[in-house]
Structures are given as C-alpha cells and as structure tokens.
Amino acid sequence: MKSNDVLGVIFSNSCEDTLTELTAHRTTASVPIGGKYRMIDFVLSNMANSNVNNVGIIAKSGFMSLMDHIGSGSAWDLSKKRSGVTILPPYAGVNFANKVETLYQLRGYVEDAAENYVLLSESNVVFNIDYTELFYLHSVNEADITLVYKNMPVPEKLTPMTIKHDNIGKVEKVFIQPEVKGNCNLWLGSMLVSKKLFLELITKAMSENELDFNRLVQKWAEEHTVFAYECPGHCDIISSMNEYFRFNMSLMDANLRKELFQYDRPIYTKVRDDAPCKYGLTSSVKNSLVSQGCFIEGEVENCVISKGVHIKKGAKVSNCIIMQDTEIGENCNLSYLIIDKDVIIADEKSMMGADSFPIHIEKKSVIN
Amino acid sequence: MIPKQKVVAMVLAGGQGSRLGVLTKKLAKPAVPFGGKYRIIDFPLSNCVNSGIEAVGILTQYQPLVLNEYIGNGQPWDLDGMHSGVNCLSPYEAVSGADWYSGTANAIYQNISYIDRYNPDYVLILSGDHIYKMDYNEMLEYHKKNKAACTIAAIDVPKEEASRFGILNTNKDGSIYEFDEKPAHPKSTNASMGIYIFNWKELRKYLIDDANDPNSSNDFGKNVLPTMLEAGERMFAYPFEGYWKDVGTIDSLWEANMDLLDPNVGLDLNQVYSRNPMMPPHYIADGVKIQNSLIADGCNVQGDLEFSILFAGVTVGKGAVINSSIIMPGAVIEEGARVEFAIVAENAVIGKNAVVGADPENVKNRDDWGVTVIGDNLTIGENVVVPPKAMIDKNMEVEK
Numbered sequence: 001m002k003s004n005d006v007l008g009v010i011f012s013n014s015c016e017d018t019l020t021e022l023t024a025h026r027t028t029a030s031v032p033i034g035g036k037y038r039m040i041d042f043v044l045s046n047m048a049n050s051n052v053n054n055v056g057i058i059a060k061s062g063f064m065s066l067m068d069h070i071g072s073g074s075a076w077d078l079s080k081k082r083s084g085v086t087i088l089p090p091y092a093g094v095n096f097a098n099k100v101e102t103l104y105q106l107r108g109y110v111e112d113a114a115e116n117y118v119l120l121s122e123s124n125v126v127f128n129i130d131y132t133e134l135f136y137l138h139s140v141n142e143a144d145i146t147l148v149y150k151n152m153p154v155p156e157k158l159t160p161m162t163i164k165h166d167n168i169g170k171v172e173k174v175f176i177q178p179e180v181k182g183n184c185n186l187w188l189g190s191m192l193v194s195k196k197l198f199l200e201l202i203t204k205a206m207s208e209n210e211l212d213f214n215r216l217v218q219k220w221a222e223e224h225t226v227f228a229y230e231c232p233g234h235c236d237i238i239s240s241m242n243e244y245f246r247f248n249m250s251l252m253d254a255n256l257r258k259e260l261f262q263y264d265r266p267i268y269t270k271v272r273d274d275a276p277c278k279y280g281l282t283s284s285v286k287n288s289l290v291s292q293g294c295f296i297e298g299e300v301e302n303c304v305i306s307k308g309v310h311i312k313k314g315a316k317v318s319n320c321i322i323m324q325d326t327e328i329g330e331n332c333n334l335s336y337l338i339i340d341k342d343v344i345i346a347d348e349k350s351m352m353g354a355d356s357f358p359i360h361i362e363k364k365s366v367i368n
Numbered sequence: 369m370i371p372k373q374k375v376v377a378m379v380l381a382g383g384q385g386s387r388l389g390v391l392t393k394k395l396a397k398p399a400v401p402f403g404g405k406y407r408i409i410d411f412p413l414s415n416c417v418n419s420g421i422e423a424v425g426i427l428t429q430y431q432p433l434v435l436n437e438y439i440g441n442g443q444p445w446d447l448d449g450m451h452s453g454v455n456c457l458s459p460y461e462a463v464s465g466a467d468w469y470s471g472t473a474n475a476i477y478q479n480i481s482y483i484d485r486y487n488p489d490y491v492l493i494l495s496g497d498h499i500y501k502m503d504y505n506e507m508l509e510y511h512k513k514n515k516a517a518c519t520i521a522a523i524d525v526p527k528e529e530a531s532r533f534g535i536l537n538t539n540k541d542g543s544i545y546e547f548d549e550k551p552a553h554p555k556s557t558n559a560s561m562g563i564y565i566f567n568w569k570e571l572r573k574y575l576i577d578d579a580n581d582p583n584s585s586n587d588f589g590k591n592v593l594p595t596m597l598e599a600g601e602r603m604f605a606y607p608f609e610g611y612w613k614d615v616g617t618i619d620s621l622w623e624a625n626m627d628l629l630d631p632n633v634g635l636d637l638n639q640v641y642s643r644n645p646m647m648p649p650h651y652i653a654d655g656v657k658i659q660n661s662l663i664a665d666g667c668n669v670q671g672d673l674e675f676s677i678l679f680a681g682v683t684v685g686k687g688a689v690i691n692s693s694i695i696m697p698g699a700v701i702e703e704g705a706r707v708e709f710a711i712v713a714e715n716a717v718i719g720k721n722a723v724v725g726a727d728p729e730n731v732k733n734r735d736d737w738g739v740t741v742i743g744d745n746l747t748i749g750e751n752v753v754v755p756p757k758a759m760i761d762k763n764m765e766v767e768k
Binding site for chain 1: 638646663677
C-alpha cells in the first residue's frame with residue numbers, strides 16, 4: 001500500500017477532561033507545548049512527513065484556537081489541490097457525543113475521500129515517527145486492523161488499553177483498564193484499517209447500539225485479523241497537568257530534542273514572523289528553552305518560554321512554562337507556574353507553585 | 369489579461385557584491401543572511417507588502433540559485449497572489465539575441481514586457497542590498513503631489529561621508545537641479561538611496577532611448593537620470609528619515625547587524641517577513657553568560673555570548689566565547705573556541721580552542737584590525753588562530 005492512499009483522522013479532544021485548565025478554552029490539539037508548538041503538531045507533522053496528505057481533524061467543541069492554528073494547513077504542506085487538512089466540526093444538530101457516533105456521522109467524509117485506508121490517531125501523543133513502516137507491515141501481515149502501541153508505563157489519567165500479542169505481532173487480546181505494574185503494551189489510540197472495513201464496522205456498531213469505542217476495539221481484536229505495531233523511538237502521552245509540566249521540562253535533554261525534532265522529519269507548526277530572541281544587558285539564563293520574539297532582561301532558570309514573551313529587569317523566573325506574548329513585570333519572583341497566553345504580571349509580584357503541583361494562570365489574566 | 373496594478377516594484381538583485389568576498393562566492397548579495405534569521409532581500413520585499421505593493425519583479429543575474437530558491441513562490445511575504453506576486457527575472461534569449469543585463473537600466477529595459485502586463489501608472493525601482501524600513505506609499509504621495517516624472521529617496525548623511533554617495537542637489541521645493549556622483553567636494557549631504565519612483569509611461573520612453581544609445585552604459589545613476597534632468601523633467605528628492613544602510617561591504621554588513629543590538633538605533637524587526645526555520649526553541653545551558661545578543665530558533669548555546677547574533681541552528685560548545693560576532697545558520701563553534709569581531713558563514717565549523725578575530729582593544733596597530741570573515745562550509749581546525757581582518761576561503765589546520 002502507498003502512503004498517499006491513507007486518510008488521516010485525528011481526534012482533537014483527547015484527554016480534554018483530565019487536562020483541566022489547559023483545555024478550558026481550547027481543544028487538547030491546540031494546547032501550546034514545547035515553547036513554540038501545539039500538541040497536534042507532532043501527529044500532524046508525522047502524517048505529513050509520511051505522505052499522508054489528506055487529514056481530517058475531528059473538532060468537538062472550543063475549536064476556535066484549533067482553526068486559527070491549522071489555517072489552510074500550508075504550514076504542514078497540507079494545502080494541496082488534491083488533498084489537504086479539513087477540520088470536521090459537529091454539523092446540522094449532529095451530536096459528537098462519543099467516538100462511535102462521531103465516526104458514524106463522519107462516514108460521508110471518509111467515503112468521499114480518495115484514499116483506501118484510514119489511520120485514526122489521538123492528538124495528545126508526542127512522538128516523531130515515519131508511518132511508512134506501519135503501512136508496509138499492515139499489508140505484509142495482511143492485517144484487517146493494525147493497532148499502534150508503545151511499551152511504557154500507564155499515563156496518570158488515561159483509561160489504559162493494553163495489548164497482548166504473539167511473537168509475530170498478532171494481537172491475542174486487548175484489555176481495558178487492567179491492573180498494570182511498571183510498563184505495559186499501551187495502545188496509543190491509533191489504528192490503521194481499510195476504509196471499506198472501517199465503514200462496515202462503524203455502521204454495524206451503530207446498528208447494534210454498541211457505543212463504547214474501547215469495547216469495540218476489544219471485540220474487533222477477537223473477531224478480525226488484528227496486528228500490533230510498536231511505535232519506535234520516544235513516545236509520551238500527555239493526560240494530566242503534571243505530565244504536561246514534566247514533558248515540557250524533559251525537553252531540556254538534548255538527546256530527546258534531537259529525537260523529537262529531526263532535520264529530515266521536522267515538526268511543523270504555524271509560522272509567526274518573530275524576530276530572533278533578544279537578550280538584554282541584565283539577562284541571566286540557565287538551562288532553559290526560549291523561542292523567537294522574546295525579550296529577556298531578567299533571570300530565567302529551568303523554563304520553557306514561548307514566542308513573544310517579555311521578562312523584565314530584576315524578575316526571577318524559575319521552573320515555569322510561559323506561553324506566548326506574556327509579560328512578566330520587574331522584580332517579580334515566580335516559580336512552578338504554567339502561565340498561559342497573553343498574561344500580564346505587574347512589577348514586584350511573587351507567586352509560587354510546587355514541583356508536584358504547578359499552578360496554572362489563566363489566559364489573558366492581568367495580575368496587578 | 370492581468371488586472372492592473374497601480375505600482376510595480378522592480379528589485380535590482382543581480383550584482384555580485386564582490387566587496388563581500390567569500391560571503392557572496394556562491395550567492396547573490398541580496399541573499400546574504402542578516403539579523404539572525406533574515407536575508408537582506410527580506411527588507412525591500414517586506415517594505416513592498418507593507419506598502420500594499422503586490423507585484424514585485426526581482427532582477428537576478430549573479431549566482432541566482434540560493435536567491436531563487438529562497439524567494440520560491442513568495443508565500444512568506446504574502447507575494448503569492450493569483451494575478452500578482454513576486455517573480456525572479458533573469459536574463460533570457462529572445463529573437464533579437466541574448467544579452468546579460470549590462471546595467472541597472474538595461475535590466476529594467478529587458479523586462480519592459482513584464483511591467484507592461486500589469487499596465488501600471490508607476491514603477492518603483494529598489495536595490496536588493498539595503499537595510500531599512502520604509503512606507504513607499506508616502507513617497508508615492510510625495511511624487512504625485514509634486515507631479516514629478518521621477519522621485520528619488522534621499523537621506524541626510526554625515527558631511528565627511530557624503531563623497532561616498534551620489535549627492536542630490538536640490539532647490540528649496542525639493543526639486544533636483546544637479547546630480548553629483550561621489551563628489552570630492554559635496555555641496556549638500558542629500559545622498560541618493562537608490563530608490564526611484566517613475567511614471568511608467570515616461571520611464572518606458574527613456575529606457576528605449578537609452579537602449580538605442582550605443583554610448584550609454586545603461587545605468588540609472590550615470591545615464592537615465594541625468595538624461596531626464598537635461599530634458600527638463602520634474603525630478604524630486606524625497607527626504608527619508610529613519611534607519612538606512614547600504615550593506616555592500618564587510619564593515620557595513622557587520623555594523624548593520626550590530627545596530628540591531630543597539631537600543632539607540634531606530635531599526636526594529638517588526639513586520640519584516642522571512643522564511644522561518646522549522647526548528648525547536650533554542651536551548652541555553654546552565655552556567656552560561658549571555659549579554660545583549662540575538663538568538664534564533666534551534667541553537668544550542670553552552671558558551672558565553674556578548675553583543676552577538678546567532679542564526680538558526682547554531683551550536684556553541686562549552687567554554688566557547690563569542691564576542692561582537694555574527695554566526696550564520698548551522699555553524700558550529702566548538703568547545704573553548706574564541707570568536708571575536710567576526711562573521712562566520714553558514715555551516716562553518718570553528719574547531720576546539722581555535723581563535724578567530726580579535727577585539728580592537730587588544731590589537732596594537734589599529735590598521736591591522738578589521739572584521740574577520742570565515743566562508744561557508746569551511747572547517748577551522750583545533751587551536752588554529754585566525755588573525756583579525758582575515759578573509760578565509762579554505763579549510764585551515766595548525767601546521768605541524
């Protein structure tokens with residue numbers, strides 16, 4: 001099978017209930033991450049880099065920021081004459097109550113696509129892979145369905161689905177929320193299936209009123225030829241505020257950055273014409289990631305700083321994640337905060353979260 | 369038929385820029401990297417779109433590959449319209465034969481049909497090697513108000529530098545009565561910025577006459593403008609106030625970059641568009657001192673920086689020191705290396721403990737001092753010392 005014979009379908013609201021404040025006004029897909037990216041950039045870039053040129057993003061609610069981020073899709077080279085990226089919001093009173101119904105309502109979109117395969121994916125997975133190998137193995141195995149998994153610990157707030165497979169990768173059983181100690185073969189919520197079978201399965205599920213997607217996957221694994229494919233390389237699932245904070249901080253590791261942001265498989269994101277970051281005469285920066293468009297005059301330590309942030313003289317900022325265009329006043333003292341977009345913190349303010357409990361400051365807050 | 373454009377801009381980008389030495393060995397001057405993430409051509413192109421000019425021709429001749437690739441379809445500057453946008457125009461072969469662009473005026477002459485397609489009222493002629501931000505609309509309003517045939521943007525330069533420029537001597541109303549090309553004893557300090565607005569109908573006529581004159585060197589400054597003045601056309605100098613710099617030499621290129629770090633210089637980078645590197649934010653390690661510098665995405669900084677500019681994807685090793693230097697994309701400064709008052713071109717590698725350039729304070733004879741330049745993709749080996757003012761175009765190793 002060819003890569004460009006695959007339609008990508010991404011759920012934009014993965015784990016949105018457990019990412020609490022971050023997803024109050026936006027989809028999980030559009031949560032800022034890693035300084036200049038949004039969560040969906042990883043899976044979307046992976047698809048684009050693997051020649052999956054037609055991608056639908058399922059949007060359930062609060063998708064203004066997602067639409068703004070994706071735009072025409074040209075930043076991912078997904079704005080083509082014959083294919084591209086489409087945001088799929090609820091329409092004509094149709095309710096996207098659960099995954100099965102959502103996929104059923106979108107069967108027209110899937111049917112009309114020229115591609116013969118469907119690759120479902122979640123938006124809160126951080127990884128950099130070439131899907132070509134998955135496509136190759138799917139056809140070599142003559143699989144009906146291939147599930148993508150990773151041997152890893154269970155994320156904090158995820159209902160885990162684990163996979164037991166034989167030595168050639170054929171799935172023997174899928175477990176829902178089993179008791180897990182240490183690592184398990186965790187399903188990443190991603191599957192490859194032929195369009196024909198996908199439409200059959202979803203239509204059948206609706207007609208039998210089987211609306212629990214996890215249960216369905218478990219059932220399909222019993223009734224069909226289902227294979228498992230382990231995601232090569234680094235993989236993180238962001239299911240909680242804590243994991244979000246840890247992941248951002250883990251990017252200080254040069255090896256991880258090298259693995260996630262590769263020259264020949266770049267992670268793309270919406271482009272903003274920011275100037276290079278400017279460091280003033282009074283700046284002091286240690287162990288931090290800083291994006292373009294920032295102006296740093298204060299002291300920064302162990303921080304991930306997004307585009308257009310201004311940290312004024314005398315401010316001491318440590319262990320914080322600061323999202324775009326936020327302004328930190330003079331002589332502020334901040335630590336263990338997740339400061340959302342467009343926040344203004346006046347001079348001389350002190351605020352502190354804890355390592356185990358980073359405090360989130362809402363978008364557009366003004367702290368006087 | 370293409371919808372009419374009121375103004376068409378033509379950017380002269382064909383010159384070799386030989387005074388930039390190794391920096392322009394494989395690329396045209398307008399494609400030389402500038403300011404941490406830009407190329408020089410970004411400035412005139414961004415000025416055009418910010419002034420609402422949507423049809424831009426770029427006249428290329430010398431080493432156009434990098435420039436052509438960089439411009440691409442013009443999307444980063446919003447110059448990818450359905451009926452307008454940016455086009456790179458190189459010399460071509462026609463029924464009458466094939467010619468290189470023999471001068472600035474000839475380059476426009478050979479592209480008369482390109483301009484005619486848009487049926488414009490005005491043509492704006494720009495240089496591809498100047499750093500400045502300007503609203504061409506204001507200049508156009510000035511041109512219209514004066515009912516001029518030609519308006520030339522002029523900037524006030526220091527008296528002692530005036531003899532390096534083309535000087536415009538004007539009457540009180542701003543009309544030009546004399547051109548003085550690099551005068552030994554300048555009468556005024558009104559220097560031409562090489563930015564012209566012409567009424568297209570009139571310019572078209574003068575270009576054809578100029579092309580038919582076998583004695584002409586087909587240059588705007590030397591031929592077309594003096595001819596127009598002699599013929600009694602209304603020509604005006606448009607006074608421009610703001611930052612402007614011709615970056616045609618190593619010193620001026622270095623100075624213009626350093627100006628970005630000087631809060632007293634009125635050059636900001638807002639609304640200057642460019643292609644953006646697809647790289648993660650830059651990383652600053654523990655125990656590093658960074659003062660008054662610009663750093664682009666993708667850099668990994670483990671050494672100290674002072675008054676310097678790092679382009680995208682630069683690596684600075686542990687204990688390295690960079691002072692008053694410009695490090696272009698992908699360059700690597702290895703551990704313990706010292707780079708001072710230097711320009712290091714793309715993907716060059718400065719080996720461990722190598723010393724490149726010097727602080728003028730530490731040079732005995734000031735005449736021996738100058739900005740050091742390392743060409744692209746070169747390797748300067750471990751412990752090599754590259755003296756100030758050197759221009760390096762081949763790999764260097766310590767002699768054994």
